Amino acid sequence: MTTEFETLLSRAIVGDTKERKAFADYCRSNERYILALEWYRRLADAGDAEAQYHAALLYHDGKGCPLANTGKAIELLTRSAQSGYQPAARKLAEITGVAHDEPSNDDTPPDPDQKGPLTFRDVAFKPTDDGSFCAEIVSNEDFTNYNAAYDTGYPAAADQEAQDPSYDYDRGHYANIALTIHEPDAEDDPYARLKGLIGLSDLKTQLETIKAGIQFQARRADAGLATTTSSNHFVFVGNPGTGKTEVARVLGRILKESKLLSRGHVVEVDRSDLIAGWIGHTALKTEAVLERAIGGVLFIDEAYSLAQGSGYDFGDEALTTILKFIEDRRTDLIVVMAGIPTQMDALLASNPGLSSRFRHKITFPDFSPDELCQIFDKFCRDNDFILHGDTWPALRTLFREAHKYITPDLGNARFARNAFEAAIENMARRVIRNDDPDLKTLYFSDIPAFADLKTGKPRSSAKLLV
Structure with a gap:
């Protein structure tokens, strides 16, 4: 209620x-x-x-x-x-x-000695030695700092910025928030980039459906027919390393080309970027972040953390602000809430307003061992390395073994990235030791052992991938 x-x-x-x-x-x-x-x-x-x-x-x-x-x-x-x-x-x-200034009938002359x-x-203003005044507000720093530190328990005014540097104490708003903003590349083809993402076939189908709906409404508008403004906010559900952030960046560019967004940038935040330290300031800080995202996508990673806590929690204030903002501003802003499956389901269940406003739920499945091999190969090609033929059996063994472990700890594509970086380190030691002139080719011996990369606990037998 x-x-x-x-x-x-x-x-x-x-x-x-x-x-x-x-x-x-x-x-x-x-x-x-x-x-x-x-x-x-x-x-x-x-x-x-x-x-x-x-x-x-x-x-x-x-x-x-x-x-x-x-x-x-x-x-x-x-x-x-x-x-x-x-x-x-x-x-x-x-x-x-x-x-x-009140009228007075008193004609008594003023006493010159009376102040x-x-x-x-x-x-x-502060008087100077010559009796004039300089433009300096009267203050006693030592007394102020003493009172701040010992009498009131609050920090001195000079230390307020250190508490929350994003807050503008002179203007009274969060104008200085340092945010991660990904601007769209005008020369980048978002559809080619989307197609180039490994796996995610169901996701690509969903995005094509959304794109068709946007174009359909645009054609109706051009024909002078009535149009409907649907809620195009998203929930991205998947374990870490399944490509949620990457897809959000592509989404901003696609929706800009579809004229649903004017700028197409992606503002990437988590709980710490929305929550303030004082009661009531969270609404102001969250609103400031939303305003920075207008024209693009606001991507909230680990969004489920906003619903965690007991009693009055600042996360509830952030959610209330987000829901009200997107309800009253139904154009030129897309909000994406992302997180791991079980906790995102709990978030959606905790607030009925979320399910009705975030209609598009996109699931990011864990990558299969073969897809992780492809991701490893892509890292090599993107960084000007070559995989020798004898490395493939070693890679398949590595990633099949990896899938016996809990994926949230493993990290999906992040694990592939860690394996790639470890392989480069092994290659570097081999090349320097043997004075090998080949600086591009990775061999079987360079592929790291799984024991050196293991992070997590064994899965139950029902979850093992063949």
């Missing part, structure tokens, strides 16, 4: 100023000050006077931020008061000691 928090959060993410203010007010009234301050600050940056006022109060009281920040509070109150928001003007007067009320300049 959707909670009030989730409902308001979903509306705030895609809604207008009113919806965002309502969510910020809800967080403040329920003492979720970190999240309240974040959303008030967003509105304040957009010039909302009421939000500037509420953000200032939180800064002044040290709620939602590591330390009370009077300077920031005064700055926001000043902006709000200049916009005519009277509560801000009154609070500014209370903090700075500057009284309201007037503090002004903004008195509070915010």
